[in-house]
Amino acid sequence: MDLYCVMGNPVEHSRSPRIHARFAELCDQQMDYSRRLVPVGAFAEGVAAFRREAAEHGDTARGCNVTVPFKFDAAALAQHTSERAVLAQAVNTLRFEADGSIHADNTDGIGLVNDIVRNAAVPLAGRELLLIGAGGAAAGVLGPLLDAGASRIVVANRTVGKAMALVQRHAALALRHGAALEAWALDEVPGNFDVVVNATASSLAGDTVPVRAQVLRPGALAVDLMYGPAAAGFMAWAEAHGAVPRDGLGMLVEQAAEAFEIWRGVRPPSAQVLAELRASLATGQ
Numbered sequence: 001m002d003l004y005c006v007m008g009n010p011v012e013h014s015r016s017p018r019i020h021a022r023f024a025e026l027c028d029q030q031m032d033y034s035r036r037l038v039p040v041g042a043f044a045e046g047v048a049a050f051r052r053e054a055a056e057h058g059d060t061a062r063g064c065n066v067t068v069p070f071k072f073d074a075a076a077l078a079q080h081t082s083e084r085a086v087l088a089q090a091v092n093t094l095r096f097e098a099d100g101s102i103h104a105d106n107t108d109g110i111g112l113v114n115d116i117v118r119n120a121a122v123p124l125a126g127r128e129l130l131l132i133g134a135g136g137a138a139a140g141v142l143g144p145l146l147d148a149g150a151s152r153i154v155v156a157n158r159t160v161g162k163a164m165a166l167v168q169r170h171a172a173l174a175l176r177h178g179a180a181l182e183a184w185a186l187d188e189v190p191g192n193f194d195v196v197v198n199a200t201a202s203s204l205a206g207d208t209v210p211v212r213a214q215v216l217r218p219g220a221l222a223v224d225l226m227y228g229p230a231a232a233g234f235m236a237w238a239e240a241h242g243a244v245p246r247d248g249l250g251m252l253v254e255q256a257a258e259a260f261e262i263w264r265g266v267r268p269p270s271a272q273v274l275a276e277l278r279a280s281l282a283t284g285q
Helices: 016-027 043-056 071-077 083-088 108-119 136-147 160-169 171-177 228-240 249-264 270-282
Strands: 002-008 031-037 060-066 093-096 102-105 128-132 152-157 180-185 193-198 216-224 244-246
Touching: 002 016, 002 043, 016 031, 016 249, 016 270, 043 060, 043 071, 060 071, 060 249, 071 102, 083 102, 083 108, 083 136, 093 249, 108 136, 108 216, 108 249, 108 270, 128 136, 136 152, 136 160, 136 171, 152 160, 160 171, 160 180, 171 180, 216 228, 228 244, 249 270
Parallel strands: 002 031, 002 060, 128 152, 128 193, 152 180, 193 216, 216 244
Antiparallel strands: 060 093, 093 102
């Protein structure tokens, strides 16, 4: 049996096993996907143990997803790293190759782009975007947002120096696409935007939204990378100011679909699985 897992600490809350099990069922793929709690500071040992235990049982460990706090550890472990993972400086998907090497990728950003463009039916080409935050979540999505053809992206962060560093790292990619890429402090963001992406934990922490409502154009799409109660504050703020709110559940499913295709070479029906997951969450399942 081909084995996959999600590694994190904590990890018991992860919906990845449910999502990938459904992908496998719909795509007729024989695989098993589990959760693995890894001690902090022991990610490399956790990966080695997963691969060793699979072999001991006559199975083959093929890959894993990586969640907090190991996305930087995963990047250091790989022998081959995709361009988008290099830019993000973080990894959420590992593929174990037949020669023993590890290929690393980051599917978070393309997951967000696919959810916006395909599921929300909002084109990104030629649009102006505001990305709130400059931490790991923001770093994971900035490159793919540029690849999607946004004409201008402003990265706003409490510490403007961190936003500037993220912008500088993506400057060559922005130039390649002819996009304007800027860094601003949260309270100094100029203008308004077609799409606003919240990559901070403001809702989770119970904080107020860290930017002024004037950043929202009428009918703008406002996306929180979190979902459930963690996204509630930002979504309520967006709706109250005339924007269309969207949580991060679609991004979760779409980044999983990208990882599934990297592993299995098959594109799963992510829109169907997202609809099923939303329906089950709405009924408390």
